Amino acid sequence: EVQLVESGGGLVKPGGSLRLSCAASGFTFSSYSMNWVRQAPGKGLEWVSSISSSSSYIYYADSVKGRFTISRDNAKNSLYLQMNSLRAEDTAVYYCARDIRDGSSGEYYFDYWGQGTLVTVSS
Amino acid sequence: SYELTQPPSVSVSPGQTARITCSGDALPKQYAYWYQQKPGQAPVLVIYKDSERPSGIPERFSGSSSGTTVTLTISGVQAEDEADYYCQSADSSGTYQNVVFGGGTKLTVL
Numbered sequence: 109e110v111q112l113v114e115s116g117g118g119l120v121k122p123g124g125s126l127r128l129s130c131a132a133s134g135f136t137f138s139s140y141s142m143n144w145v146r147q148a149p150g151k152g153l154e155w156v157s158s159i160s161s162s163s164s165y166i167y168y169a170d171s172v173k174g175r176f177t178i179s180r181d182n183a184k185n186s187l188y189l190q191m192n193s194l195r196a197e198d199t200a201v202y203y204c205a206r207d208i209r210d211g212s213s214g215e216y217y218f219d220y221w222g223q224g225t226l227v228t229v230s231s
Numbered sequence: 232s233y234e235l236t237q238p239p240s241v242s243v244s245p246g247q248t249a250r251i252t253c254s255g256d257a258l259p260k261q262y263a264y265w266y267q268q269k270p271g272q273a274p275v276l277v278i279y280k281d282s283e284r285p286s287g288i289p290e291r292f293s294g295s296s297s298g299t300t301v302t303l304t305i306s307g308v309q310a311e312d313e314a315d316y317y318c319q320s321a322d323s324s325g326t327y328q329n330v331v332f333g334g335g336t337k338l339t340v341l
Binding site for chain 2: 143145152153154155158167169203208210213214215216217218219221222223224
């Protein structure tokens with residue numbers, strides 16, 4: 109059974125930093141690209157970042173570029189999100205999600221999601 | 232940036248058919264995907280590649296595409312289908328493929 113378990117969320121002051129983790133199990137982690145998707149309270153879903161299986165390709169949403177860093181450790185079956193210079197608008201539940209990619213078109217979608225971890229940025 | 236447009240809400244009575252639309256200029260060229268999200272829970276994929284249903288998703292969930300609009304249809308709606316539904320597609324307007332979500336539609340079962 110595929111499982112994704114996020115951790116590391118909490119309350120942080122504006123300008124502060126936080127590191128999220130996602131522990132994966134039930135599948136060959138090193139074979140899949142992974143993502144972070146967030147959802148502000150009462151709002152919709154927003155893709156944040158993706159990382160390819162070997163960390164060769166990394167992409168960010170414009171809203172977090174230069175502040176957030178995605179990484180992974182395939183030996184530990186873990187995905188990370190280092191969040192710096194946090195702003196009030198970064199307050200959200202952060203989900204770790206596995207993606208399925210179409211090799212020809214490059215399109216991808218999310219077949220498994222974790223339960224999320226809440227990040228609150230407030231003074 | 233590319234946008235997908237969904238109606239904020241749809242209401243149906245139990246047993247009726249619910250149709251949730253998602254519009255976007257690139258949908259004729261890109262697949263659409265649909266997620267169901269119940270309160271306090273993570274999203275669940277219910278339709279991929281416009282009309283394919285993942286294993287474990289009830290047959291009453293179906294998807295279709297016509298021009299710039301894709302539609303999620305739930306036939307014989309049940310109380311347990313009350314949830315938020317999000318469409319997703321690809322944004323290829325930049326230098327690489329990105330993911331874009333619609334704003335979400337709240338399905339209310341009356």
